Amino acid sequence: MTESEKYESNIRNYCRYFPKVFTKSKLCKMYTGENEEYLDFFCGAGALNYGHNNDYIMEQIVDYIKNDGITHALDMYTTTKCDFIKKFQDNIIKPRGYEYKMMFCGPTGTNANEAALKIARKHTGRKNVIAFMGAFHGMTLGSLSLTSSLTARRGAGVQLENTTFIPYCRNDFDSLGYIRMILNDDHSGIEKPAAIFVETIQGEGGVQVADFRWLKELAELCKEYQILLVCDEVQVGCGRTGTFFSFESAGIEPDMVVMSKSISGSGLPMSLVLLKPEIDCLTSEEHSGTFRGNQLAFVGASAAIDYAIEHKLWDKVKDDEQYVKGYIEENILPISPKIQYRGRGLIFGIDFSDFDDKRLVFRISQECFKRRLIIELSGRDDSVLKVMPALVIHRDELMAGLEIIRKAIQVCI
Ligand SMILES: Cc1ncc(COP(=O)(O)O)c(C=O)c1O
Incomplete structure (x- = not known):
């Protein structure tokens, strides 16, 4: 029994699925103390797009520490922060015309x-917010009110209010038509929302992919009714879909963009809201915090932008997308007509929801782990296997991981 199992609280999660003690990691591999090598298709739930301990990024951070760079400064001006802001504006925001x-x-x-919730409510003076069924936006009370999992919501212990859930983009329901109906009917019983929060791909929701036309229509609807559009890029931003922002190809420009996970390029914690200048309404007293702006994360975040541009990382993701699609269609779908898949860039969901066995995906993921592949479950009833390797993955590693998945499915079905 590990010290964790003895003393760590019951909220332990991933360590129950992957019950090994890990010691080292490099790019797409993790190693145990016994030097067992695991291929990582979990990628820190999207926090390690540039891989574990990416040499270029880590070198910058290590040099910074060795040179007595500031590690904590609340939100004071530092060269580290100013450099990151400039790099982000010059290389990400301005070239896209945003x-x-x-x-x-x-x-x-x-x-x-x-x-983002506070800004939306203060700017519009409205309380209600629209989120989508299957959404995951976080576990603190405001974000949890936008998260649809009933199990997660029960953990709140209080009423989670002021959110209206609407079905996500799907073929058999006109969710945007339904939102319009709500907004046009003064007897809908639903207050006009301050904002609509959307993920272009619901990562935790089972890799549900919104199509670009739907996103564009959603953005138009928001404009027409003066509702703020907030795009949660926490999981699928930072190049995951083959463009820096996952919404770029839809030709939309949300009022706010929420980023975290891979923004620091290094697994170090950092988060960011991008907001249109005209809605920048919170005062410093209304959203302070001791750890707003992690200096080491800023160093990593600047290095990550350089790395991605230098290595044309987002183009590589588009090539990998074609490879993964081809592999799934040729080698996994033929295993059973009940298997479906969805995905974009380097996030794919292999969906087993048509199977009666509700433990099937759990068993497949455990079989993968036995074969030294770390892979996560997601979606309703955990019925979707989430393929999400680091973007820096080599083709032979991608193939090896997909082969393990294929074999594990064949063994478990
Ligand atoms: C889309 C999305 N939003 C928000 C969050 C919450 O991020 P954190 O766990 O860093 O609070 C997650 C986490 O998985 C996420 O996937």
């Missing part, structure tokens, strides 16, 4: 969603 101010929040994704 205009966003940058708000640094507490270190995790949920903190940034809390901030």
